Each structure stands twice: as C-alpha cells, then as structure tokens.
Amino acid sequence: MPPDPAPSSPSRTLRAASFGAVGDGVADDGPAIARMLEAASGQSGVTLAFDAGRIYGVRSARTRYVFDLQDQEGITLDGGGSVFELASHLRFLRLRGCRRITVRRLKVDFRPLPFADGVVVGVDQASGSLTVRVAPDDARRLIGGPTHEDGEQAFFGILWYDGPYSTIGRHYWLARTEPTDRPDTVRAIATEEFTEFSDIRAAASPGSAEGPAWRISLPAPGIAHRYGPGACFSIRDNDTASFTDVELWSAPWMGFEVARNTGRLTFRRVHVRQKPGSGRLMSTCRDGFHVKGNRAELVWDGCILSGMTDDAFNISTHGSVITRMLAPNRVEVRQKFPLLFIPWRVGSLFVAADERARKLLGRARVTHVETGPLPPPIQGEPAAPVSALTLDRPITGLKPDALAWDASSANPRTTLRNCRIEMSCRLQSPVTLDRCEVTALLWFYCDPLEGPFPGPVTITKSALRRGRGNPVHAVIFSGASDKAESGDPPRAIHDVTFRDNTVYGGFVMEGVEKANVEGNRFLEADAPFIVMGNHRVRLSGNWGPGGRSLP
The missing domain is CATH 2.40.30 (Elongation Factor Tu (Ef-tu); domain 3)
Incomplete structure (x- = not known):
C-alpha cells in the first residue's frame, strides 16, 4: 500500500496562545479559536498549534462546529496531545470540500456528558x-x-x-x-x-x-441522541485527509461521519472509546464511524472502538431503485434514502441486483448522467434528486423496482488493520479486515436503504469473538433469501476470503457467491458452523475444538 501523500511544508504556524487561548479547563477558549481560524481563512499550508498538557474548554463557536473548515488546503490541526472539552450543543470538526488536511494529537470530550x-x-x-x-x-x-x-x-x-x-x-x-x-x-x-x-x-x-x-x-435529556449539526467529526466531500493519535471519549450523537470523499483518508490510532481511567461505560450515543458513499481509499490502522450505543463501524452506501426503463440501456433511478445524495458520474460502475432474491443482475459503465431538479429540502437538508443514466450496455433482467448502486462510490478500497473493536459492525460494501481483534458481531448483509451488497470481502489473521450484536454468532454473511429462486447464481454477496482466523462463536455463511474459507480455527464448543446455500465455496483446513477437522 503506498504511503500517504506528503503534505507541503507548512508556510506558517499559528499558535493558540497567541490568540488568547488559556487551556485551563475553566475559561471559554472558543473565541480564541475563532480568531485563530479567521487568521487562517483562505490560506494554505497553515498549522494550527495548541500547547501540550492543556484542557481547552470550548463553550462557544462561530458555528456549532469548533473547527469548521471549507474549501481549504494543506491545513494541519495539531492539538499537542491536549484535551478539548466541548459544551453539549457543539461538535468538534467539520471538513467540507477541503484538500490535504492533517489532524493529529488531540482528545475530545464533552461537559456535561450526554x-x-x-x-x-x-x-x-x-x-x-x-x-x-x-x-x-x-x-x-x-x-x-x-x-x-x-x-x-x-x-x-x-x-x-x-x-x-x-x-x-x-x-x-x-x-x-x-x-x-x-x-x-x-x-x-x-x-x-x-x-x-x-x-x-x-x-x-x-x-x-x-x-x-x-x-x-x-x-441526559436535552443532550443525548441529538443530531444537532451532525457527527462530532463530519468529513464530507474532501480530497485526502489523515487523522493520527486522535481520541473521542464521548459524543451526543455519532462519532465520525465519513462521506463522499476522494483521494485517501487514513485513521491511525484514532480511538472512539470510554475515557481511559474514568470507569465510564459509554462513549458515543450512536455509531463510532458512519461511513457512506466514498470513492476514496479508506484505512483504519491500530484503532480502538468501544462503548458506543450503536455500531462501531457502519460501512455502506445508498442504494437506488429503478423507477423507469427509458430504453434497454437507459434507466431512471431514485435514491431510496432521500438525504446525503450519492451523485452518479460518467464512468461510474453501475451494479444492479434483485433486492428480494439477492441475485446480482449485472454491471455496466455509466456513459451519460442527467440529474433532475432538486426536491424540497427535508429538515433543512438537501434531498436526493432523480437521475437518468445511460449505460454502455443493456443488463439482462433489469426492470423497475430493481436495486442499483454506484460501486465506484461504495467505499471500494476499505481496510481495517490491527484494530480492536468491541461493538458490532454492519458491513455492506467491500472491506478488508487484517489482524483485527473483534469482540462483537461482524455482519455482512444488505439493507435496501443502506446498500449495497458487500463484495469483495477479505478477513485474515483476526481473532473474532461473539459479543455485542448477537449472543451466539461471531460472524454472519446474510446473502440468502426466502424467494423461491433465491439460490440462483450469481449472488450479490460475492468474492469472500476468510483465512487464518480464530473464531469464538457461531459462523454463518448463506447465499454467497465464490468464497474461500480456509485455515481457520473455530474454538468454541457447540458453536454453530453453518455454510449452506452458497455457490463456488471452498472449505479447506478448518479446525474445530480439540483439533477436530470441520467439513
């Protein structure tokens, strides 16, 4: 894997203390941060530097995001390892339309807690x-x-x-x-x-x-479960960003939203967890990472996720429904979930499936896009328009009500490496897990709103234990359907590699096309091992408790 693109050398460093930031955990450092951001506005190659060992109390901000960056390039936010303690109505960072952003060495908490x-x-x-x-x-x-x-x-x-x-x-x-x-x-x-x-x-x-x-x-009433302005870290429509040594200890809603980005996004030692040493049970009031519709390469390395009330990772895109066949190779589509529109582009890889049968219908390239007028906003958010797409070839069996998605923007290059995950994961797009420790359900499936179907999927050299999300199973691939012809290939969940893992809990693989399950150890006595209704599945060298060979 290539290294992260090297940012250009910062041409200027702005120090928070120079703008009046105190960092004593008592004063409101929001106005000082606002002055600092104003000085950096419109500039590239700027480092926003904070002193080490401080608690920056932030009770106010220019918007409801303490750091609200739009259309900026080459900005580095260096927290010096300090804590940013936010008022409950605020969120920490919003990036929109930015390029080459670096965020490092900081911790975020809320006071009062949600x-x-x-x-x-x-x-x-x-x-x-x-x-x-x-x-x-x-x-x-x-x-x-x-x-x-x-x-x-x-x-x-x-x-x-x-x-x-x-x-x-x-x-x-x-x-x-x-x-x-x-x-x-x-x-x-x-x-x-x-x-x-x-x-x-x-x-x-x-x-x-x-x-x-x-x-x-x-x-806490009036704080918890409020969407407010959005996730604590909202990362939308950017080109290349890196996050290193960042901790999030609490949040009134989601921890990170990562949506519609391009380039490469890396998260190294980015932990969403309970504050160490605090004895807390909870961290965020929703997902740790909610990942949606990215064309970017996404890498999480050495991250810890624990204590959220929902999923550690929800990785997906938005599915669309075919509303009309305009010609054999021309379709009208409407995104099923009306918010966070995932735009189609010329060159996008159009994939279609029978939603109920979970059968893959085919793929084609988009050669022309006509985007319809924007519908009225929904609760102040832009709503998804209808799109007319011309494909480079007809797809056999494609008809109204079929499910479609843009595979090019379905997080096609996503890797979780050396991560410790203690809350369930819902995974609906291509993903690789390597050397991870997961004590919760790994669930690969399709939701028609948050599709598509995951594939390819690679899980190697990981320790997987049942926990949050399912009392019996550690891993579930849900590709089966109750529709009569649901067993027909090709399947929409496809190209699965499950190799050299240690599993404590049940393992279910149903309705998958082309899977290689080999060299795994399933060590919990009496745990279900269910592999059925699949096509082109290879089982080899898998062992159960006591060295018993599995079929």
Missing part, C-alpha cells in the same frame, strides 16, 4: 421500571425524557452485563427518568417497547451468592 452511568438496584417488571443508583450530581441532570428538539432521535439507555468475552449491551428504551426519595437513585421508566426485564440482575444484598449487578448508561 449520559450518566449507574448500577441497577431494583427491577419492577409490573411497572416497567428500574431503580438505578447514580452519583447525586448525575441524578439531578437525568430527570426528564425525550424533548423531540434539535434533531433528537430515539431516546434510550444501554444496559450492561458481563458476557463470555466482554461486556454486553442491551438497549433500554426510555420513556422518562424520575427522582426517588433518595438523592443517589433515580427511577428509569421504560417505554412499552421494552419488555426484557426478567433476566436483569439488580445489586445483591451483602453476602448474596448472586452474580454482579447489571449496570446502565442513562441519557
């Missing part, structure tokens, strides 16, 4: 509630429920309990949190949607032989 952790001390299934012991200061700020403001989405906490290999989480759908007659406890009342009370273990009385109590992270 959640508070506690211990379950009482379970009342009849009333659908839990009594939770928390710090008295936390008890006061947890009172309330959903506000339905600032893009707030589903409102829930996370129950945590000990699994065989790691702490496991379960969503706790929350109607409201009420005070009790004690300053250090609250009553968390579930919505009707949550019914799984029977196995929740409350704190035992002294001397009890019961196991450890379940813990819970409760959302």
